[in-house]
Amino acid sequence: MLKATLLKATEAGAKILQEYFNGTFQIDSKSTANDLVTEADKKAETAIFSVIRETYPDHYILSEEAGELSTASNIKWIIDPLDGTVNFAHGIPLCCVSIGIEQDGKMIMGAVYNPFMNEFYFAEKGQGATLNNKPIQVSAKTDLAKACLVTGFPYTWEEEDNDPVTVFGRFIKQGLPLRRLGSAAIDLCWVAAGRFDGFYEHKLNAWDSAAGFIIVEEAGGKVTDFKGNYFSPHQKKIIASNGKIHEQLLQAVAGF
Numbered sequence: 557m558l559k560a561t562l563l564k565a566t567e568a569g570a571k572i573l574q575e576y577f578n579g580t581f582q583i584d585s586k587s588t589a590n591d592l593v594t595e596a597d598k599k600a601e602t603a604i605f606s607v608i609r610e611t612y613p614d615h616y617i618l619s620e621e622a623g624e625l626s627t628a629s630n631i632k633w634i635i636d637p638l639d640g641t642v643n644f645a646h647g648i649p650l651c652c653v654s655i656g657i658e659q660d661g662k663m664i665m666g667a668v669y670n671p672f673m674n675e676f677y678f679a680e681k682g683q684g685a686t687l688n689n690k691p692i693q694v695s696a697k698t699d700l701a702k703a704c705l706v707t708g709f710p711y712t713w714e715e716e717d718n719d720p721v722t723v724f725g726r727f728i729k730q731g732l733p734l735r736r737l738g739s740a741a742i743d744l745c746w747v748a749a750g751r752f753d754g755f756y757e758h759k760l761n762a763w764d765s766a767a768g769f770i771i772v773e774e775a776g777g778k779v780t781d782f783k784g785n786y787f788s789p790h791q792k793k794i795i796a797s798n799g800k801i802h803e804q805l806l807q808a809v810a811g812f
C-alpha cells in the first residue's frame with residue numbers, strides 16, 4: 557500500500573512538471589535571485605499531497621515549498637516536488653520529482669522520476685534498486701583517478717576551510733572529470749545506475765537527498781558524511797559512491 561501510494565504520488569507530481577515544462581509559468585525568487593520557485597513546484601507539491609492524503613491523512617509530511625505538515629506519525633514523507641528548479645525554469649530537462657519515506661528515523665523507500673528522460677528510479681530497504689523496474693547496480697570502478705564524478709553547489713554558503721570552490725579546484729587540478737547536473741536527486745540516481753562513480757555536495761536539504769540516498773544504498777553503493785560517518789538525510793554534507801572508491805573520495809574532498 558505504501559509503495560503503491562509512493563509511486564502514484566511521484567507520477568502525479570511528474571505529470572504536472574510535464575504539463576508546465578513547455579509553456580509559460582510564474583517564476584519567483586526565494587533566498588537569492590537564482591534560488592527559484594515556479595508555479596510547477598507548487599502545483600506538483602499540491603498534487604503529491606492530495607495522493608498521499610487520500611490514503612494516509614495522518615502521516616507526517618516534510619516538503620520543500622510547504623514545509624512541515626506535522627502530525628504525530630512515525631512515518632515521514634520527505635518530498636521535493638521539483639528537484640532541479642533552475643534547470644526547469646531554463647527549459648533544461650534534467651529535473652525530477654523526489655520522494656523518500658522514513659519510518660522511525662530510517663529511510664525505507666525512495667522514488668525519483670525524471671519524466672523528461674522517462675527514468676523512474678525506486679528502492680525499498682533490503683529489496684534492491686530499480687530503474688524502470690529493472691535492477692541497477694553501482695559501477696565497479698576502483699581507482700578514483702579513472703572515475704567520473706558529479707557535484708552540486710548551494711545557492712548560498714558561508715566561508716569555510718573546505719568550501720565548494722576549494723574542493724572543486726582540487727578535482728580540476730587533478731584533471732578529474734567532475735560534472736554538475738543541477739539536480740541532487742538525479743546525481744544520486746546516476747551513481748546508483750553506475751553512470752557516475754561518486755557524488756559529493758556541501759549543503760543539501762533532506763528533500764534533496766532522502767530518496768536518492770536509499771536508491772544508492774540499495775544499488776550497492778555507500779553514502780556518508782564528509783568524515784565517513786553514517787549519513788542521515790537530515791545532514792547537509794553528503795558523499796555517495798560505488799563504495800570501492802569511497803575512501804579515496806573522502807580523502808579528496810577533505811584534501812589530498
Ligand code: IPD
Pocket residue numbers: 620636638639640641642707708709710711737738739740741757759760764
Ligand atoms: C537543488 C538541486 C541542486 C543542488 C541544490 C539544491 P532544487 O534543489 O538539487 O542540484 O545543487 O543544492 O537545492 O532547489 O532544484 O530543488
Ligand code: CA
Pocket residue numbers: 636638639640740763764
Ligand atoms: Ca532540491
Ligand code: CA
Pocket residue numbers: 597620636637638639640641
Ligand atoms: Ca525543489
Ligand code: CA
Pocket residue numbers: 592620641
Ligand atoms: Ca529549491
